[in-house]
Amino acid sequence: DAGVIQSPRHEVTEMGQEVTLRCKPISGHDYLFWYRQTMMRGLELLIYFNNNVPIDDSGMPEDRFSAKMPNASFSTLKIQPSEPRDSAVYFCASSRTSGSSNEQFFGPGTRLTVL
């Protein structure tokens, strides 16, 4: 398996622009997570899905952030409009219900810079 795939790997945009981050989870995994990582706050959970349904979006910072999972193999995180404080590395991760370790498999991340 190729692991969790994210695109783009790097995104530089100007304040006010719309940004869309994409994720393909590992096949067969029923949970998908979106995280944001910064030096100051570390790794923060933004939202997670179970079987394509959003379960907990309490970590989404503002209404400017939205996430969708139209099918089991694709999810998007959208920021509209983007602001400089949104600059961070955004990770997508997936896991499956079975197993006791609750291991989450992370993608390589998207490094977002908002000017």
Add this chain to the structure above:
Amino acid sequence: QKEVEQDPGPLSVPEGAIVSLNCTYSNSAFQYFMWYRQYSRKGPELLMYTYSSGNKEDGRFTAQVDKSSKYISLFIRDSQPSDSATYLCAMSARMNTGFQKLVFGTGTRLLVSP
């Protein structure tokens, strides 16, 4: 107060040294304790996990959990330059739905010099 506290480092050691990485936490409901390793410009990957208290060993790595003190540790013996990375502790408590949401520490950056 954060649920999970972790010293950001950096921690610099010479090759061959024993490394001790630690986290403290405040939520007594945490049941699973994990260590993730993150190389520069990569996503975190699971290194070790333990359930409840006790020790777990895997090669040069030992994870230790002390629930009475709300303190977990990761020891690395005979450290190698390839161990240079950021180490994040993570913990989870069972949710009502049965799913365990992970709470991460901010990570400790480790540098092992040859």
